[in-house]
Amino acid sequence: MRALFGRLCLLLSFLLGPSVSLRAQLTFEFNYSLDSGFFSGANADRRVHLEAVGSYVSQFLTATTLAAITAGGGNTWTAQFASPSNPSTTHSVTDLAVAANTVVVYVGGAGLGGSVLAQANLPGISVSGNESWSNNTVFKRTEGHSVYTRASVAALSFNSSTNWFFDSTPLANKNFGGQFDFFSVAAHELLHVLGFGDTRSGSGWDRNLFNGAFAGGKSLEEKSNTPFGVPLNSARDHWAASTLSFSTRDGEVQEALMDPDIASGVRKYITTLDLRAMQDIGYPANFTAVPEPAAFGIGAGVISLVWAWRRRRIQS
Secondary structure (H helix, E strand, O other), X not given: OHHXXXXXXXXXXXXXXXXXXXXEOOEEEEXXXXXXXXXXXXXXXXXXXXXXXXXXXXXXXXXXXOOOEOOEOOEEEEEEEEEOOEEEEEEEEEOOOEOOOEEEEEEEEEOOOOOEOEEXXXXXXXXXXXXXXXXXXXXXXEEOOEEEEOOOEEEEXXXXXXXXXXXXXXXXXXXXXXXXXXXXXHHHXXXXXXXOOOOXXXXXXXXXXXXXXXXXXXXXXXXXXXXXXXXXXXXOOOEOOOOEEXXXXXXXXXXXXXXXXXXXXXXXXXXXXXXXXXXXXXXXXXXXXXXXXXXXXXXXXXXXXXXXXXOEEOOO
């Protein structure tokens, strides 16, 4: 009987294994090796907040299909990106091993200056070796009929001079006037890490641009009153300022997470329009549940979105 049970388990592993390995929840792997104090020392507890925001974002992307990146056998690759703790300098990593359905994000804090709260920096990548290997692991994946530049590694800097609000229960109603919400800004930047607003030629975002607007079919299903494309900011990497959509938290009308700015004392959640754009650039998106960060408690109440006259801009 035990032998029969073992054979059944083995058979199920063969039947279920491929589907599990090909389609799984996206994972952010945060790398703190380049951090100079924003997430370390006395601030090490901030890592819990960042990891939880990663969980919040990734749980909307539960059917991702990104192959692992493993160099060897003549295949090699190098990624160069702005250091998260000193964006004026360049850091490079060679033959970084990246697990399937995983994005490695180097994080840190820096004096970004001006009105910049945070910025995501996508890498320049060079590859040598088998063309099929590079196209299907380092550079691109095919998701249905859409081919998009995969997110494999990136850098993310937070302004170390900002008065941040770190919250262990971001689904609850809070009053934090005068501070900027780390939860909202980190979620915004992680969507940039995945390719939202990536205007480089050949990216999933770039292929949906039309006359300065975003013409992705899924996005236009929601914004049917803009048949030639959803309006964008001048840099074409965010929705136009004050673009409205529906919060995935409670279905209420909310300014989209991926518009270019946010006021102090304000929290934003991922909206349905933000998720539709992720679908348009090649990611499967889950609209059926409101995921909760694993490290956060369940909150109650309704957020009051009171916008200040003076706004701070989020850039990536």
